[in-house]
Structures are given as C-alpha cells and as structure tokens.
Amino acid sequence: xxxxxxxxxxxxxxxxxxxxxxxxxxxxxxxEALAAVGMTRRDVGFTCSGSADYLTGxxxxxVQMLEAAGxxxxxxxxxxxxxxxxxxxxxxxxxxxGDVDVALVFASGRASLGASLxxxxxxxxxxYYLAPIGADYVSLAALQGxxxxxxxxxxxxxxxxxxxxxxxxxxGNPNAxxxxxxxxxxxxxxxxxxxxxRAHDVGPAVxxxxxxVLVAGDRARExxxxxxxxxxxxxxxxxxxxxxxxxxxxxxxxxxxERAGVSNGGVEVAELAAVCTPEELVLAEALGLGDDVxxxxxxxxxxxxxxMATGLVRIGEAFRQVHDHGKQRVLGHxxxxxxxxxxxxxxxxxxx
Amino acid sequence: MDPVQFMSHHTAVEYKIPxxxxxTIHFGEELAKGxxxxxxxxxxxxxxxxxxxxxxxxxxxxxxxxxxxVSNAGTITTFSVITxxxxxxxxxxxxxxxxxxxxDGADTTIMVMRMDGIxxxxxxxxxxxxxxxxxxxxxxxxxxxxxxxxxGLGDAVDxxxxxxxxxxxxxxIAEHIL
Amino acid sequence: MTATWKLEFxxxxxxxxxxxxxxxxxxxRKVVGVRTTGGHVLVPPFEYDPDTGDAVxxxxxxxxxxxxxxAAWVVEPLRTHPLDRPxxxxxxxxDGADTPLLHALDCGSADRAGPGTRVRIRWAAxxxxxxxxxxxxxxxx
Numbered sequence: 019x020x021x022x023x024x025x026x027x028x029x030x031x032x033x034x035x036x037x038x039x040x041x042x043x044x045x046x047x048x049x050e051a052l053a054a055v056g057m058t059r060r061d062v063g064f065t066c067s068g069s070a071d072y073l074t075g076x077x078x079x080x081v082q083m084l085e086a087a088g089x090x091x092x093x094x095x096x097x098x099x100x101x102x103x104x105x106x107x108x109x110x111x112x113x114x115x116g117d118v119d120v121a122l123v124f125a126s127g128r129a130s131l132g133a134s135l136x137x138x139x140x141x142x143x144x145x146y147y148l149a150p151i152g153a154d155y156v157s158l159a160a161l162q163g164x165x166x167x168x169x170x171x172x173x174x175x176x177x178x179x180x181x182x183x184x185x186x187x188x189x190g191n192p193n194a195x196x197x198x199x200x201x202x203x204x205x206x207x208x209x210x211x212x213x214x215x216r217a218h219d220v221g222p223a224v225x226x227x228x229x230x231v232l233v234a235g236d237r238a239r240e241x242x243x244x245x246x247x248x249x250x251x252x253x254x255x256x257x258x259x260x261x262x263x264x265x266x267x268x269x270x271x272x273x274x275x276e277r278a279g280v281s282n283g284g285v286e287v288a289e290l291a292a293v294c295t296p297e298e299l300v301l302a303e304a305l306g307l308g309d310d311v312x313x314x315x316x317x318x319x320x321x322x323x324x325x326m327a328t329g330l331v332r333i334g335e336a337f338r339q340v341h342d343h344g345k346q347r348v349l350g351h352x353x354x355x356x357x358x359x360x361x362x363x364x365x366x367x368x369x370x
Numbered sequence: 371m372d373p374v375q376f377m378s379h380h381t382a383v384e385y386k387i388p389x390x391x392x393x394t395i396h397f398g399e400e401l402a403k404g405x406x407x408x409x410x411x412x413x414x415x416x417x418x419x420x421x422x423x424x425x426x427x428x429x430x431x432x433x434x435x436x437x438x439x440v441s442n443a444g445t446i447t448t449f450s451v452i453t454x455x456x457x458x459x460x461x462x463x464x465x466x467x468x469x470x471x472x473x474d475g476a477d478t479t480i481m482v483m484r485m486d487g488i489x490x491x492x493x494x495x496x497x498x499x500x501x502x503x504x505x506x507x508x509x510x511x512x513x514x515x516x517x518x519x520x521x522g523l524g525d526a527v528d529x530x531x532x533x534x535x536x537x538x539x540x541x542x543i544a545e546h547i548l
Numbered sequence: 549m550t551a552t553w554k555l556e557f558x559x560x561x562x563x564x565x566x567x568x569x570x571x572x573x574x575x576x577r578k579v580v581g582v583r584t585t586g587g588h589v590l591v592p593p594f595e596y597d598p599d600t601g602d603a604v605x606x607x608x609x610x611x612x613x614x615x616x617x618x619a620a621w622v623v624e625p626l627r628t629h630p631l632d633r634p635x636x637x638x639x640x641x642x643d644g645a646d647t648p649l650l651h652a653l654d655c656g657s658a659d660r661a662g663p664g665t666r667v668r669i670r671w672a673a674x675x676x677x678x679x680x681x682x683x684x685x686x687x688x689x
Contacts, residue, residue, distance in 0.1 A: 036392060038391060039391055042431070075385040085429070130386075133386055134626065136626060141383065145379050146377060147592050150379065151630050153650060157629075161639065210621065213658060257598035259592070261649060262598045265618070373572045374563060374568050374571040374572040375563060377563050377567075380556070380558050380559070383556075384552050385554075386552050
C-alpha cells in the first residue's frame with residue numbers, strides 16, 4: 019500500500035454574498051486548499067467530489083461544480099452522490115495505483131434551496147416501506163434517541179449536555195452556525211420537535227463547500243510540514259430498515275473502527291459526524307472512545323451541517339488537529355442513511 | 371384478485387427559487403438600460419456574456435473591474451425551426467425559430483433567442499442581427515435564472531432584426547457552433 | 549416570501565414476489581411476513597435475511613395487533629406524514645413477528661405511547677395494495 023496523507027483542508031466561509039452560486043463558493047475554496055501547499059490545479063492527478071443533486075433539484079448540478087475544479091484541459095475526475103468523505107475514499111483508492119501522486123477532493127451543497135430538507139432526504143429511503151409514510155431523518159433520529167435513552171440510564175439531560183459542550187467548543191470556529199455558552203437546563207426548557215429531540219438536538223443545515231488535498235509518498239513531506247497520514251480507512255453498512263436493527267448500537271461503526279485500527283494506539287481526538295445528539299452517544303460507544311478522547315472540538319455537526327460536506331469536514335477538522343494542534347493520532351467519521359446506517363472511519367497519524 | 375405487482379409512488383420535492391446573485395442583478399439592471407455587459411478574463415482575455423463571475427478555462431474570479439460592454443449586434447451561429455407539439459399547456463401554435471447568437475465582443479453565445487421578426491426562410495447561420503429593445507433604453511428581463519444560465523437575454527429584447535451586413539462565413543463562426 | 553417550484557416524478561414500481569405478497573396482504577387487510585432460515589419472522593418482509601444475507605423462506609401470516617417497541621411523539625406533523633395532527637411514530641412488533649413495523653400511531657398524547665403498549669392497525673376505508681392501506685396504528689382498547 020502507498021502511504022497517503024492529507025496535506026491541506028479548506029472550507030468556504032459561512033457568510034456568502036447574497037445568491038452566491040455553489041460554483042463560486044467552491045472555486046476559492048479549492049484554490050485555497052491547493053495554494054496552502056504551493057500547488058495549482060495543474061498539479062492534480064485525480065479529482066473526486068461528493069454532492070447530491072436532490073439538494074437543489076437541478077439535474078447534473080455537480081457537473082457545473084467541475085468548473086470550480088478547472089476542467090480544461092480535460093481532467094481525470096470522478097464523482098459520488100454521497101458525502102465528500104466517500105469521494106476522499108475513492109481518491110485514496112485511486113492513489114494506490116501509483117501513477118499519480120496528488121488528488122483533489124471536494125464537496126458542496128446548498129441545502130437552503132430545498133423547501134424542506136426533512137422532506138428532501140426522505141427520497142433516499144426504502145420506497146416501499148419508508149418513503150410512503152414520509153419518515154424523515156429527524157423522526158428517525160428521534161426513534162434512535164428513544165432507543166438510546168431506553169438503556170443505560172441515559173437521560174435527555176445527557177443529550178442537552180452534549181449540545182452545551184459543542185456550542186462552547188464551537189466558539190472561535192468561523193464555520194459554526196451556532197456557538198456560545200448555554201446550560202442543559204436552558205436547553206431542556208425548549209419544546210420538542212420529535213421527542214426526545216428538540217431543535218437544538220439537530221445540527222442546523224447550512225450551505226457549504228470544502229476541499230481536501232491528498233498526496234502520496236514522499237511528496238507529502240515536500241509540500242507539507244506536518245502531513246496527516248491516513249493509516250486506516252474503512253466503510254461499513256448496516257441494514258436499511260430501522261425495525262431490523264438495534265437502533266441503540268452501531269455495528270457498522272464498530273467494525274469500521276476496528277478495520278481502521280482505532281484501537282491500535284487509541285485516538286486523542288475524534289471528529290464524529292453526529293447530526294443529531296443521540297448519534298454522538300452511539301458512535302462514541304461503537305468506537306470505544308473513553309473520557310480521555312476529545313470529541314468534536316470543532317463543535318461537530320451539531321453546530322453546522324453542510325449537507326454532503328459534513329463528513330469531509332470532520333476528516334478535515336481531524337487533519338487540523340494533527341497539522342495545527344500537534345496531535346499524533348486522531349479520527350474523522352462520516353455517516354449516511356437513516357439512523358447512522360452507513361459509517362466511514364478515517365484514522366490519521368502525525369509524523370511523530 | 372390478482373397479486374399486487376406494482377406500486378405507484380408519486381414523488382414531489384419542493385424547492386425555493388434561488389435569489390439571483392448580485393452579479394445577475396447587476397446584469398439585469400444594465401440590460402434594462404439597453405446595455406449588454408460581460409466580464410473579460412484578466413488572464414486569457416475571453417469575454418463571458420452573461421458574466422458568471424469567473425473564467426472556467428483559467429479558473430479565476432472576475433469582478434466589476436473586468437466588466438466590458440458587448441454589442442447588441444451579432445451573428446446567428448446555429449438555429450432550430452420549432453414546430454410546436456400540441457401537448458397540454460402548450461401555448462405556441464405556429465412554427466418559430468430559436469437561434470443561438472454570438473454578439474460582437476463576446477466569446478460565449480446566448481441561446482434560445484426568438485427570431486420572430488425575421489421570415490423563417492431567411493434565417494441562416496452566419497446571418498447578422500441586432501437586438502431591438504422594447505423602450506428607447508432597454509427592457510427589464512423577468513427571468514433572471516434563465517439569464518444566469520446563459521439562456522439568452524430573457525424577455526429584455528423585444529425582437530431581433532437583420533442588420534443587412536454581409537453574412538459571416540462558416541469558418542468565422544466555426545468555434546461557436548456546438 | 550419565497551417562490552417555490554416542484555419537482556415531481558410519477559413512479560410505478562414493480563414489487564416482486566416478497567414485497568408483492570405483503571402489499572397483496574394489506575389489500576386484503578392482513579399482514580404477511582417472511583420466515584428466515586434461522587426461523588425469525590420479518591415484518592415487513594424483505595427479500596433476503598438482513599443478518600446473514602441468505603434468501604428468505606415462506607411467507608407467514610401475522611396478527612394485526614402488537615406491542616410498541618419504541619415510539620417518538622411528533623409535535624407538528626410534516627405534510628408528508630401519515631396524519632395531520634400530532635402523533636407518535638411507532639415501531640410495533642405485531643403478534644407473530646420478530647421485527648417491528650414502522651407507522652404512525654394515533655393516540656392523542658405522547659404519554660399513551662410507551663414501550664410495551666398494545667396497539668392495533670386501523671385499516672384504510674379502501675385498500676389498494678399499498679402501505680397506506682394501514683391508515684395508522686391505534687390503541688387497543
């Protein structure tokens with residue numbers, strides 16, 4: 019296997035000019051990610067992106083995004099109708115072939131253009147048994163929350179505590195849509211949306227764009243003073259229908275974590291793509307994260323959910339922990355599907 | 371009764387019409403004054419009309435500093451004669467022409483421009499035409515989204531008339547015929 | 549105020565023998581599950597065993613009543629939800645089934661939808677062979 023490292027991560031600012039196009043959110047983000055390691059688009063050997071046309075309703079919207087990547091002269095590129103974390107996985111696989119050393123990964127989405135994200139995301143569900151009853155992602159996450167609270171003497175206060183911590187963690191994160199000081203009691207006073215979830219238990223969906231640069235081999239050390247080496251990368255899937263699963267646990271995350279080698283040395287930081295609070299509890303347990311692990315120091319997906327980029331951003335934030343904050347072993351996680359159906363775990367290690 | 375073999379699933383997703391970008395608004399305001407603007411790429415010099423805020427070939431952003439005026443006269447690069455299908459909701463009854471035009475000064479074409487003022491038999495590739503705006507100044511374009519995607523000038527132009535100049539040759543417009 | 553537009557697709561999906569048997573059952577106001585090689589009865593039925601990936605066995609009739617496994621109260625329904633008044637999503641394990649079915653429970657208030665509560669199917673006035681033949685669950689009085 020070739021050693022591949024993340025050498026750069028950039029995110030589009032939360033504040034954009036009114037009516038800003040998705041292409042123009044992405045263009046400077048990609049330029050920034052490449053420029054941080056002294057590269058231009060001409061240095062890229064393979065490009066892979068993640069997005070979902072359903073967010074805007076525009077067929078082949080993602081093709082327009084290629085103009086932000088620069089597709090002339092023609093480039094070698096691929097796309098996944100998934101969170102950009104899966105585009106990163108494909109780019110990592112591509113780099114294993116050995117003929118190119120640099121991959122550009124990006125993700126974007128304008129969730130704000132849907133009249134109801136809850137309704138839109140229902141289209142990813144089983145068309146026979148779930149879509150016809152409009153079982154939206156918040157409702158399904160609430161059922162998972164009920165399952166989680168039914169065991170281990172967990173309470174709604176545990177959920178509120180998570181929110182309070184993440185909002186505090188997010189202070190200083192320019193990409194957080196919400197941040198600041200609050201208490202569990204203040205949060206628990208709010209009305210339910212779907213019990214046990216209150217509005218703050220669900221990360222606010224935002225428009226966003228993110229880019230990551232992967233470099234293989236020694237070239238990574240040439241362009242980056244502290245690359246984050248991908249030492250583990252795995253993706254597993256649970257069954258789709260909630261009724262055939264134990265919603266309080268996540269076997270797919272457990273296996274992905276094992277295969278990614280989380281416990282071969284543990285991790286100092288875990289950026290988990292938990293869009294709803296109960297998910298953080300389920301994921302932390304599945305990955306065997308103890309109290310010594312800092313979870314979502316960026317605030318995580320509870321402070322901003324740039325749909326289709328959320329998982330890539332978790333991996334990017336994990337990279338920042340290695341590159342900017344001197345951590346040695348961290349993980350980034352991404353998820354897709356109802357109640358954490360699919361889970362991707364990426365373990366990053368510093369040079370030492 | 372026979373076993374169920376099919377299930378109907380009528381899906382409907384609703385979206386907000388995106389607010390136009392500041393650039394699209396500016397383009398529309400200039401158009402209302404009868405002024406067609408584009409952005410000239412500072413690197414390769416190509417002029418994009420309507421301006422999109424970047425050059426897709428050089429992948430650099432363009433701004434007001436790169437604004438140039440594009441002529442209201444240009445050339446038909448290609449066209450279609452549409453015989454309207456009478457589907458439910460169809461409002462057209464007579465044949466009509468939709469043309470793709472390359473305006474002088476622009477390197478990109480605009481599409482789906484109606485050539486109603488010109489006899490269908492006279493419409494040809496290479497023909498020189500000029501925009502006539504509904505008022506002395508210009509016309510307000512009501513569909514900014516079409517404009518933003520390069521779909522012509524919306525309804526800002528009242529009609530197109532021949533300029534009477536000699537046609538451009540196929541070689542002269544070859545790069546702009548899709 | 550924002551203008552909106554709608555993207556619509558009228559799909560007509562083939563359902564195959566397993567899902568088709570379930571929908572045919574609904575049309576007849578009964579619930580049909582499928583038995584796995586391990587002996588579990590899956591409701592709703594799937595074409596493969598989600599635990600092992602094996603092909604499934606015979607279709608099995610199950611009851612129209614059962615117990616709540618988990619329920620989550622919806623304060624303000626979306627227009628795409630089965631009911632237009634507050635309701636509880638309920639995963640209900642019908643009598644004879646080993647896995648619960650998800651649908652809306654019309655029970656008036658959240659406190660009446662606790663795990664273990666017995667509920668029954670309220671059938672639609674007209675059935676066509678569609679999940680909506682189950683209008684919702686209601687409390688078993």
